[in-house]
Amino acid sequence: MKYDTSKPMTKNAKRTLGSFCIALNELLKTDGFDNISVNKICEKAGYPRATFYNYFDDKYDLLEFFWTHIINMKVLVNLPEKIEPDNFMRNVYDKVYEFGVENQENCRAIFYKNKGENYFMNSLRYNLRDFVYKFYQKYEKDMPKGDLPDDLRREHFVDVVALVLNYRFIKGKNWDREETYRYFRALLKE
Amino acid sequence: MKYDTSKPMTKNAKRTLGSFCIALNELLKTDGFDNISVNKICEKAGYPRATFYNYFDDKYDLLEFFWTHIINMKVLVNLPEKIEPDNFMRNVYDKVYEFGVENQENCRAIFYKNKGENYFMNSLRYNLRDFVYKFYQKYEKDMPKGDLPDDLRREHFVDVVALVLNYRFIKGKNWDREETYRYFRALLKE
DNA sequence: TATGGTTTTTTACATTTGTCAAAATTCCAG
DNA sequence: CTGGAATTTTGACAAATGTAAAAAACCATA
Numbered sequence: 001m002k003y004d005t006s007k008p009m010t011k012n013a014k015r016t017l018g019s020f021c022i023a024l025n026e027l028l029k030t031d032g033f034d035n036i037s038v039n040k041i042c043e044k045a046g047y048p049r050a051t052f053y054n055y056f057d058d059k060y061d062l063l064e065f066f067w068t069h070i071i072n073m074k075v076l077v078n079l080p081e082k083i084e085p086d087n088f089m090r091n092v093y094d095k096v097y098e099f100g101v102e103n104q105e106n107c108r109a110i111f112y113k114n115k116g117e118n119y120f121m122n123s124l125r126y127n128l129r130d131f132v133y134k135f136y137q138k139y140e141k142d143m144p145k146g147d148l149p150d151d152l153r154r155e156h157f158v159d160v161v162a163l164v165l166n167y168r169f170i171k172g173k174n175w176d177r178e179e180t181y182r183y184f185r186a187l188l189k190e
Numbered sequence: 191m192k193y194d195t196s197k198p199m200t201k202n203a204k205r206t207l208g209s210f211c212i213a214l215n216e217l218l219k220t221d222g223f224d225n226i227s228v229n230k231i232c233e234k235a236g237y238p239r240a241t242f243y244n245y246f247d248d249k250y251d252l253l254e255f256f257w258t259h260i261i262n263m264k265v266l267v268n269l270p271e272k273i274e275p276d277n278f279m280r281n282v283y284d285k286v287y288e289f290g291v292e293n294q295e296n297c298r299a300i301f302y303k304n305k306g307e308n309y310f311m312n313s314l315r316y317n318l319r320d321f322v323y324k325f326y327q328k329y330e331k332d333m334p335k336g337d338l339p340d341d342l343r344r345e346h347f348v349d350v351v352a353l354v355l356n357y358r359f360i361k362g363k364n365w366d367r368e369e370t371y372r373y374f375r376a377l378l379k380e
Numbered sequence: 381t382a383t384g385g386t387t388t389t390t391t392a393c394a395t396t397t398g399t400c401a402a403a404a405t406t407c408c409a410g
Numbered sequence: 411c412t413g414g415a416a417t418t419t420t421g422a423c424a425a426a427t428g429t430a431a432a433a434a435a436c437c438a439t440a
Binding site for chain 1: 250353357
Binding site: 011039 | 426
C-alpha cells in the first residue's frame with residue numbers, strides 16, 4: 001500500500017479510496033478478479049491510472065484494502081464489551097450471518113463470478129481468518145488458558161473457527177447455528 | 191498453467207521446465223519475489239519470453255509449479271507403505287527436517303531475501319499445508335475416525351500439523367522433535 | 381482574501397506483460 | 411533414411427503496468 005493508512009485520512013483520500021473500492025466491487029460482479037485490470041478499475045472509478053498508483057501498488061493491494069475496509073466498517077462494529085468464551089463462536093457466526101443477509105445479492109453475484117478464481121478465493125479465506133483473529137484479539141484476555149504457548153493456542157483457536165466458518169459460509173454447507181457450534185466444540189475438544 | 195502436466199512429459203519440456211525452476215530458485219536468492227520479472231527469469235534461464243508463456247500464465251504460476259515440483263521430487267519420495275497414526279507427526283516432521291538439512295544454504299538464502307514478501311510467504315505456507323495434505327491422503331484409510339464429518343476432520347488434522355510445522359520451520363521456533371510432537375498431541379486433544 | 385506549504389491529481393514516459401502466427405525443431409511411421 | 415504431423419521455440423506486436431515530476435486543488439493562517 002502506497003498510502004499511509006496509519007494517520008487519520010483526509011476527506012479527499014477517503015472519497016478516492018471509497019471510489020476505488022466501489023469500482024472494484026462492481027467489477028467483481030461482472031468480470032472475475034483475473035480479468036479485472038487497473039485500467040478498468042480506474043475507468044469505472046473515474047480517475048486516471050496514476051491516481052490509483054498513488055494509493056495502491058497493484059490490484060492485489062486494492063483487494064487487500066477492500067477486505068480490511070469491509071471488516072472494519074461493516075463487520076467489526078457494535079461489538080459487545082465482553083462475551084462469554086463459550087459464546088465466542090455464536091457471536092462470530094452471527095456477525096458473518098448478518099453481513100451475508102444484509103448484502104445478499106452483492107455477495108451472491110461476487111461469489112458466482114469468482115468461485116473459480118484462485119487468487120480471489122484464497123484471499124477471501126485468508127481475510128475471513130483475519131476477521132476471526134481480530135475478533136479474538138478483542139476478547140483474548142477472557143479466553144481460557146492452557147499449558148500451550150500462548151501464540152500457538154491463539155492461532156489454533158482462530159484456525160478452528162475459520163475452518164468451521166469457511167465450511168459453513170464459503171463452501172456453503174447448510175449447517176444451522178447449533179450444528180456449527182457443535183463442530184466447533186468438538187474440534188476444540190472442550 | 192498453460193502446459194498440460196497430466197500427460198507424460200517429453201524430454202524437451204522437462205528440460206525447459208527445469209531451467210525455469212532453476213532460474214527462479216537462483217533469483218529468489220538475490221531478488222525478492224516481488225522484484226522478479228518474467229524478463230529476468232527468461233534471461234537467467236536462457237529462453238525468450240514467449241517460451242515462458244508457452245508453459246506458464248505468469249510468475250505466480252511458475253512459483254506454484256516450483257513448489258509442486260519440489261514436493262513431488264524431493265519430499266514425497268521413499269515413503270513407507272504404512273505408518274502408525276501415532277507416528278504421523280514424527281514422519282512429517284522428519285521429512286521436512288531432512289529436506290531442510292539437505293538444502294540448508296539454499297533455504298536460508300531464500301528465506302532471508304523473502305521474509306518480507308507477502309505473496310511468497312503466503313504461498314510457502316499454503317504449500318507446506320498442501321504437502322501435509324498429500325502426506326495425509328496417503329495414509330488416510332488408517333487414521334482414527336470420529337463422529338465429525340470426514341472432510342471437516344481431515345481439514346482440521348491437516349491444519350494442526352501445518353500450524354505446528356509452520357511455527358517450527360517457518361517462524362523458526364527452536365523446538366526439538368519431542369516438543370513439537372507434544373504440541374501436536376495437545377492441539378488434537380488425543 | 382491573499383499566501384505558502386501540503387496533499388492530491390495528472391501528464392507523459394519507459395518498462396513489462398501477454399498473445400499470435402510463423403519458423404524451427406523434434407518425433408515417428410513407413 | 412525420409413516426409414509429414416506434432417511439438418516447441420521464436421520475433422514482433424498491442425496492451426497493461428508502474429514511475430517521476432509537473433500541475434492543480436486544498437487548507438490553515440495572517
